Amino acid sequence: MRMLNVTEFDKFAREVFAPTYPVIAAQIKEKSGITGGSCLDIGCGGGYLSIALAEITDLDIYLLDKNAEMLKIAQKNVDAHGLGKRVRTLLGDVHEIPLANQALNLVVSRGSMFLWENRQGAFQEIYRVLSPGGVAYIGTGFGTAELQKQITAKMIEIDKDWAEKVKDVTGEKSVQIFQKVLEDAKIPEFKITQDHTGLWISIWK
Numbered sequence: 644m645r646m647l648n649v650t651e652f653d654k655f656a657r658e659v660f661a662p663t664y665p666v667i668a669a670q671i672k673e674k675s676g677i678t679g680g681s682c683l684d685i686g687c688g689g690g691y692l693s694i695a696l697a698e699i700t701d702l703d704i705y706l707l708d709k710n711a712e713m714l715k716i717a718q719k720n721v722d723a724h725g726l727g728k729r730v731r732t733l734l735g736d737v738h739e740i741p742l743a744n745q746a747l748n749l750v751v752s753r754g755s756m757f758l759w760e761n762r763q764g765a766f767q768e769i770y771r772v773l774s775p776g777g778v779a780y781i782g783t784g785f786g787t788a789e790l791q792k793q794i795t796a797k798m799i800e801i802d803k804d805w806a807e808k809v810k811d812v813t814g815e816k817s818v819q820i821f822q823k824v825l826e827d828a829k830i831p832e833f834k835i836t837q838d839h840t841g842l843w844i845s846i847w848k
């Protein structure tokens with residue numbers, strides 16, 4: 644799959660994916676039950692998911708991305724929402740998260756795990772930074788079947804193979820691949836769900 648550059652991805656995030664972020668944020672709040680403490684958003688991009696999450700919780704959120712340009716966009720968005728006191732950007736890589744052991748109550752990530760080079764190491768890092776009682780919610784999706792339908796209709800005008808590519812990364816094969824990654828990473832308690840909300844991995848510590 645051709646990688647989008649930062650400006651291209653952000654344009655899609657703002658113009659096409661935008662309605663999905665508040666829906667996914669509400670699903671994360673409901674499924675994790677965590678509404679306060681510290682949160683990390685890995686591969687945050689423009690920060691849209693975490694801005695939506697900050698607006699419905701009291702979480703303090705770190706926006707982590709390895710791309711400094713992406714983080715500049717995220718910082719601008721955080722400032723525009725007046726969330727600078729609770730949401731801060733952090734340059735870094737999921738393979739070496741620049742935070743202490745057990746620092747976080749919640750770890751979230753959307754649309755990034757498929758890009759991680761060492762997935763087993765990445766999930767071990769996520770487990771390391773989760774506090775006991777913490778939850779991670781990692782995956783990808785568009786919130787609801789209806790939103791996925793609307794977004795697919797827009798995206799196939801730009802890339803006719805888009806639906807196939809999404810199916811490829813969220814399909815049954817991906818479930819099996821991540822099942823093995825998490826087992827190899829020795830994550831004791833996790834669940835992979837694949838439904839109208841997308842492909843999501845929940846981890847409990």
Ligand SMILES: C[S@@+](CC[C@H](N)C(=O)[O-])C[C@H]1O[C@@H](n2cnc3c(N)ncnc32)[C@H](O)[C@@H]1O
Pocket residue numbers: 652656685686687688689690691692707708709710713735736737738752753754755758759760
């Ligand atoms: C497809 S974008 C998703 C952005 C955002 N989560 C969203 O849903 O709008 C993937 C993001 O993951 C980041 N990323 C990729 N590999 C990473 C890594 N190893 N560590 C941290 N961030 C990474 C990219 O720079 C990019 O911003």
